[in-house]
Amino acid sequence: MLFLLYFAVIVLIPLWAQMKVKGTFRKYSQVPTSTHRRGAEVAREILNANGLFHVGVEEGRGFLSDHYDPRTKTVRLSPENYHGHSIAAAAVAAHEVGHAIQDGEGYAFLRFRHALVPVANLGSNASWILIMLGIVFHASGMLLLGIIFMAAAVLFQVVTLPVEFNASSRAMDQVISHGLIANREEREARKVLNAAALTYVAAAAVAVLELLRLVLIFTGMNRSED
Template identity: 65%
Template sequence: MSFLIYFIIIMIVPIAIQMYLKKTYKKHLQISTSSNMTGAEAARKVLDENGLYNVSIEPVKGQLSDHYDPRDKTVRLSEDNYYGSSIASVSVATHEVGHAIQDAEDYAFLRFRHALVPVANIGSNLSFFFILGGLLFQFTGMMLLGIIFFAAAVLFQVITLPVEFNASSRALNVMVSSGVIRNDEESGAKKVLNAAALTYVAATVIAVMELLRFVLAFIGMNNDD
């Protein structure tokens, strides 16, 4: 029974949240803003109001492929959000601008996350090989190394949460103050941003659960010895 519950959490919950995000996003993609600004226009307005004239905005293929690239100071928006003037479009666009503002302000959690990227990538790519090898061959040292690698990836996930929540909070504030949306449109924008945030929360919870499972397996190996 416990295994079934664990399976439901790590497999069904993320799928359900992704479905909820797509449904919420699609719904608000059909609702136009009172300002009729496109996502690109809203992003440019907020960037300029914060003095970030050097940050460019580009369309990118794919749905919800939006992101901010700190390496070349570019906000990349999926075409629906770049050209669209919906609640969903401006919400996602200003969220990514929130990351650009974080970068300009040297936001501590963002800096920490950037510093963790190389370690997290190594952890994600190598941890399971060491953990699986440790379990198969009963090598506790290999198992422990895998857990350390995986813990680095989990830490990256944990640090991502305040970064994303802060960017969404900034987006909600600037959308109203900059005239991108009216006060009565804020609830729709909040629903879009909260749905997106749930995906990060779910990923973090699952990563922590996996780490705990590996730690318990490691303790069990040592007790067997």
């Protein structure tokens, strides 16, 4: 029963977060900004205002596929945000530019997250193999190694939180200070960014819970061997 409850929690939390962000985005993608600028224009204006003329703005593919690519110095916006004139498009575009500004300033948490990428990828790929082998063969050493690998991936998720919150904070400052949205639209833009942040919070929470569960399994295994 406890296992079923735990399973429901780790499934429902991310599902709820995804539904929240999609619902909020769809709602405010129907509300145009008073300035009527496209998301691509919002991104370009903020980049130029911060001296980031070398950072490109491109149309990406897929629903809510928006991201900043630090390797190519490019802000990629999903079609609805690249072409859209909505509060949602302006907020998302400004958020991704927030990451470009972080990159240009050498923001510490962003640099740390970039450094963690290869370790986190290795941890994500190898951890569950080691964990399953450790549980099946009752090998606590192998299980511990899997937990260590998984901890690296969880650390990446946790470090992502301040990076995302800071990018959203920068986004709000930029769209207001440069007159890209009206003051009365700030609340709606913030709702879009807060909903998007929920997905990262949910992912980090689930990752931490899963790591704690495995630590408890490891502790129990060691006790049974004593």
